[in-house]
Amino acid sequence: MRKIAKRIGYSATAIYLHFDSKESLFHALIEQGMDRMSLALSEAASRSRASENPLRSLCRAYIDFGLENPEYYEVMFVLKPVLRHRYPADKYRRARRNLDIFAEALRAGGDPAIGSDSAALRIDATRVWAMLHGVVSLLIAKRIDSGLDPNDLIEAAIDGIVASAVQQSESTLP
Amino acid sequence: MRKIAKRIGYSATAIYLHFDSKESLFHALIEQGMDRMSLALSEAASRSRASENPLRSLCRAYIDFGLENPEYYEVMFVLKPVLRHRYPADKYRRARRNLDIFAEALRAGGDPAIGSDSAALRIDATRVWAMLHGVVSLLIAKRIDSGLDPNDLIEAAIDGIVASAVQQSESTLP
Amino acid sequence: MRKIAKRIGYSATAIYLHFDSKESLFHALIEQGMDRMSLALSEAASRSRASENPLRSLCRAYIDFGLENPEYYEVMFVLKPVLRHRYPADKYRRARRNLDIFAEALRAGGDPAIGSDSAALRIDATRVWAMLHGVVSLLIAKRIDSGLDPNDLIEAAIDGIVASAVQQSESTLP
Amino acid sequence: MRKIAKRIGYSATAIYLHFDSKESLFHALIEQGMDRMSLALSEAASRSRASENPLRSLCRAYIDFGLENPEYYEVMFVLKPVLRHRYPADKYRRARRNLDIFAEALRAGGDPAIGSDSAALRIDATRVWAMLHGVVSLLIAKRIDSGLDPNDLIEAAIDGIVASAVQQSESTLP
DNA sequence: GATGAATGAGTTTTCATTCAT
DNA sequence: GATGAATGAAAACTCATTCAT
Numbered sequence: 001m002r003k004i005a006k007r008i009g010y011s012a013t014a015i016y017l018h019f020d021s022k023e024s025l026f027h028a029l030i031e032q033g034m035d036r037m038s039l040a041l042s043e044a045a046s047r048s049r050a051s052e053n054p055l056r057s058l059c060r061a062y063i064d065f066g067l068e069n070p071e072y073y074e075v076m077f078v079l080k081p082v083l084r085h086r087y088p089a090d091k092y093r094r095a096r097r098n099l100d101i102f103a104e105a106l107r108a109g110g111d112p113a114i115g116s117d118s119a120a121l122r123i124d125a126t127r128v129w130a131m132l133h134g135v136v137s138l139l140i141a142k143r144i145d146s147g148l149d150p151n152d153l154i155e156a157a158i159d160g161i162v163a164s165a166v167q168q169s170e171s172t173l174p
Numbered sequence: 175m176r177k178i179a180k181r182i183g184y185s186a187t188a189i190y191l192h193f194d195s196k197e198s199l200f201h202a203l204i205e206q207g208m209d210r211m212s213l214a215l216s217e218a219a220s221r222s223r224a225s226e227n228p229l230r231s232l233c234r235a236y237i238d239f240g241l242e243n244p245e246y247y248e249v250m251f252v253l254k255p256v257l258r259h260r261y262p263a264d265k266y267r268r269a270r271r272n273l274d275i276f277a278e279a280l281r282a283g284g285d286p287a288i289g290s291d292s293a294a295l296r297i298d299a300t301r302v303w304a305m306l307h308g309v310v311s312l313l314i315a316k317r318i319d320s321g322l323d324p325n326d327l328i329e330a331a332i333d334g335i336v337a338s339a340v341q342q343s344e345s346t347l348p
Numbered sequence: 349m350r351k352i353a354k355r356i357g358y359s360a361t362a363i364y365l366h367f368d369s370k371e372s373l374f375h376a377l378i379e380q381g382m383d384r385m386s387l388a389l390s391e392a393a394s395r396s397r398a399s400e401n402p403l404r405s406l407c408r409a410y411i412d413f414g415l416e417n418p419e420y421y422e423v424m425f426v427l428k429p430v431l432r433h434r435y436p437a438d439k440y441r442r443a444r445r446n447l448d449i450f451a452e453a454l455r456a457g458g459d460p461a462i463g464s465d466s467a468a469l470r471i472d473a474t475r476v477w478a479m480l481h482g483v484v485s486l487l488i489a490k491r492i493d494s495g496l497d498p499n500d501l502i503e504a505a506i507d508g509i510v511a512s513a514v515q516q517s518e519s520t521l522p
Numbered sequence: 523m524r525k526i527a528k529r530i531g532y533s534a535t536a537i538y539l540h541f542d543s544k545e546s547l548f549h550a551l552i553e554q555g556m557d558r559m560s561l562a563l564s565e566a567a568s569r570s571r572a573s574e575n576p577l578r579s580l581c582r583a584y585i586d587f588g589l590e591n592p593e594y595y596e597v598m599f600v601l602k603p604v605l606r607h608r609y610p611a612d613k614y615r616r617a618r619r620n621l622d623i624f625a626e627a628l629r630a631g632g633d634p635a636i637g638s639d640s641a642a643l644r645i646d647a648t649r650v651w652a653m654l655h656g657v658v659s660l661l662i663a664k665r666i667d668s669g670l671d672p673n674d675l676i677e678a679a680i681d682g683i684v685a686s687a688v689q690q691s692e693s694t695l696p
Numbered sequence: 697g698a699t700g701a702a703t704g705a706g707t708t709t710t711c712a713t714t715c716a717t
Numbered sequence: 718g719a720t721g722a723a724t725g726a727a728a729a730c731t732c733a734t735t736c737a738t
Binding site: 077078080096099122123124126127128129130131132133134135137138141143144145148152153156157159160161163164165 | 251252254270273296297298300301303304305306307308309311312315317318319321322326327330331333334335337338339
Binding site for chain 3: 599600602618621641644645646648649650651652653654655656657659660663665666667670674675678679681682683685686687
């Protein structure tokens, strides 16, 4: 808390005027981060509707967001959630919204087979998210072999995800 | 350290009889975890050579290892590496070995296009690892929507990875 | 640190509000002690210029300071200097100042033989200091035979030092 | 204790076979140190009886002993004596013996004025010891200005002590 | 709205000492 | 005579949090 206070130019005490505890501050940061990510993903989705494969630009937007906002990303997805006080419901809703954006892109880009099964769609959106999360979290934590160009990994991952999204929908055909 | 000590039924001091510091204890855990993972992956690779797609069983083995050894997994891949200052040589070699097992499966299963380019192979092995890591780390951290069956996610992820591995090698052909 | 905290009626944490570490607290105490000693010695020197032998009153002031401020004295001159790694500049200058006061008294009281040789003067000031330090440190540590009156020892030591200062300057004459 | 054990090539436990506690080990070291010092001083006294001023060679022997056995010296005279268990009487007797050697030299070298007053003699022996202790302890602790040659300081101190011993005895004459 | 002073509970690590073998 | 395994008490230091102003 003191480090945060110093960074924002206030005393540590000042934070407690706005947040009950470290945890609630982090909750707020998570919410804010989720909103910012929503914005970034929505923009990517709408921007690409005509030009590029929407899933591809979503993936790129997700990874970019993570790499450009590593602190937010860590708070949102990496830090242990000291489970004492459960997250308020609406935060989950915000997180869900981001997953929905992926789901929508998968549905739009995929074949009707998946589209009709909303459970399969949610699973696949989660899968795509998990894959992207793996890439982002390892890059942020600098756990990737330093001899590797991060961009090569990112491109390979996005290619793989896009390919698997198509492939997958095809593979569900008889 | 005290918590660890209590869990193993010893005093905190006893740990220092065997390890110089918390850091070196964690290094040892990482090494041991890497070795166990190596074993699990190698076994999966050799077991499947005839029957199943080797990459598929590798993926399954990786995820199983993570879910069955969540503490090891966290120490190995999630915990903040205040740790990673000293001791690089050995530990990295062990971690690399696990990546090589994936690379070998990709090379064996893929087309010659990738096989001849060792850099592309390393990138792709890293990509597959990152994807699996995303799935495992989110499952361990219980960040997956509780309405989802973890097994569905796992199957979808493995399918996606296997599909993308084939797809990918094809897509690099002219 | 806890003992210090208890003595001053604060929590151990409170000390860290004012000092970065035990080391820096001790540095501050040393500086403060050196300053107080400077004051005591300067006063003694100026006070005695007319009346008593200045060296004699300096010696007395040094011993008095030590016996009246045994904690300062120990921190300044006895405690193991795990401390003396950083912060040399200022602290040393302050310590040197006290030695200079002795040197000045020796120069003023002595014959021209020593006065012209600044190296010899520094050596002799150091010698006088060392002798006084021996008396003070043994008295503080209560290592003197309890059957002995400390004042007798002190008078004998001061007499000896004053005598040797005269004697010494004479002995350097042809 | 462990460091000591390592240095002597035994386990820490082994020390407790011979000494009840750290304190009693240190007591033994002090006794041994006192004996060795006795030996060194006696030798110096007897050796010099004809040639040099006996007090001068005693002083030199004392300083040499300290500088050549700094660990003994620290245990004997610098380390805090954790007063819990009082020293056994006979240790004091050994320490006293060393003081007596100085007293004898002073008596032999001085005039009858002091010689007849055994209290004054004890005081003066203590004074000489204290002065030597100041020099030795500051040199061992490396608290002397590094620009100074230790030998110059030592010579100056010995000269001063010898001079003061003569001077002193004279000054007590009418 | 903001802060400096303060703290209790916690952290990793050290050390003298004990005990079963 | 000797030791490895073990420990309780203590060390310096950190951190989220509170409270009077």
